[in-house]
Amino acid sequence: MAVKKGDFIKLNYTGSADGIIFDTTSEAVAKENGTHADGKKYEPIVICIGAGQVIPGLDEALEGNEIGKEYTIDIPEDKAYGPRDNSLYKSVSTKEFKEKPTVGTRVSADGRTGVVVNIVGKRAVIDFNHMLAGKALNYKYTIEGVVEDKVEQAKAVFKLFMAKDFEMELNNGTLTIVLPPGITYDQRWMMGKGMATFQIFDTIDGIEEIVMKETFKKPAKDAETAPVVEA
Numbered sequence: 158m159a160v161k162k163g164d165f166i167k168l169n170y171t172g173s174a175d176g177i178i179f180d181t182t183s184e185a186v187a188k189e190n191g192t193h194a195d196g197k198k199y200e201p202i203v204i205c206i207g208a209g210q211v212i213p214g215l216d217e218a219l220e221g222n223e224i225g226k227e228y229t230i231d232i233p234e235d236k237a238y239g240p241r242d243n244s245l246y247k248s249v250s251t252k253e254f255k256e257k258p259t260v261g262t263r264v265s266a267d268g269r270t271g272v273v274v275n276i277v278g279k280r281a282v283i284d285f286n287h288m289l290a291g292k293a294l295n296y297k298y299t300i301e302g303v304v305e306d307k308v309e310q311a312k313a314v315f316k317l318f319m320a321k322d323f324e325m326e327l328n329n330g331t332l333t334i335v336l337p338p339g340i341t342y343d344q345r346w347m348m349g350k351g352m353a354t355f356q357i358f359d360t361i362d363g364i365e366e367i368v369m370k371e372t373f374k375k376p377a378k379d380a381e382t383a384p385v386v387e388a
Contacts, residue, residue: 158224159302162207163212163360165310166219168337170298174289188379199300203313205360210317217295224300232294241291251276268348293358307361312355318349330365332357338373 160166172231173183178190184199204210206219214236214275222228256348258281262273304310309325311378315323315334324335340346354367 158303160219160224160303161225163205165205165313165343165360167201167203167301167304168211168298169301169343170215170296173295174292174305179289183346203304203309203311204317205314205356206358208360210314210356212294214294215298217301218298222300227297229297230353231294232296234293237292237294238287238289239291245271245286246274247271247285248280249283250350251279254281307363310361311357311364314352314360315353318353318356323348325345325387329365330363331366331368332364332366333370334349336369336371340343341371362369 160339169182171183171186172179178186178192181187181190181192182199186191186353187193187199189195197219207216209216212232214232215230217236218228218230218232231255254262258273258276260276262281264273264283265270269285271283273290274284275282304313308325310325311325311332311334315321326333350369357367359363
């Protein structure tokens with residue numbers, strides 16, 4: 158069976174650059190190559206073909222592939238993370254760091270992540286390019302199957318943007334998402350929910366409305382620590 162544009166698929170992959178693996182969905186591969194991360198859940202990702210949820214070169218290659226067949230593709234930099242952009246190098250005073258920076262120190266600013274690549278005197282040079290910018294990439298991948306359930310599709314979209322699983326249900330075109338308490342204070346949530354919502358409406362037929370429900374419950378009083386009222 159060949160997959161087509163608009164299909165939600167389960168994708169297993171291993172990506173490498175210059176012969177070095179930078180990401181994989183296979184725990185065995187991660188362990189073999191010394192890239193295993195404790196606590197990370199290794200499993201196929203669920204994406205919609207043609208929705209731009211993976212890099213362009215890989216997204217374009219998926220259409221027409223057969224389920225269960227292993228593929229290998231080389232992707233040039235312009236179809237991956239693009240060339241390096243010199244305007245994304247910034248020089249800042251080392252006084253702006255809470256701790257003394259060193260080469261390799263990771264920095265977050267204005268919603269971007271960069272890394273210190275040089276220190277000259279009291280100035281630190283930060284590279285805000287994607288770490289794979291300017292590189293050709295290689296992917297080995299297998300499409301494990303097609304996901305038909307609309308709730309599972311919606312969960313997958315939110316997981317791509319939030320890296321979290323949400324409880325959801327779909328009734329008469331309304332998708333209700335149960336949010337964990339306090340998530341509205343999460344900066345990543347504030348940035349990602351709009352993009353995830355757009356993608357759901359754009360890629361999943363039959364969802365006409367999305368309701369996000371956040372519930373707070375009053376904590377139960379501890380009888381043992383409750384104040385004693387004397388007569």
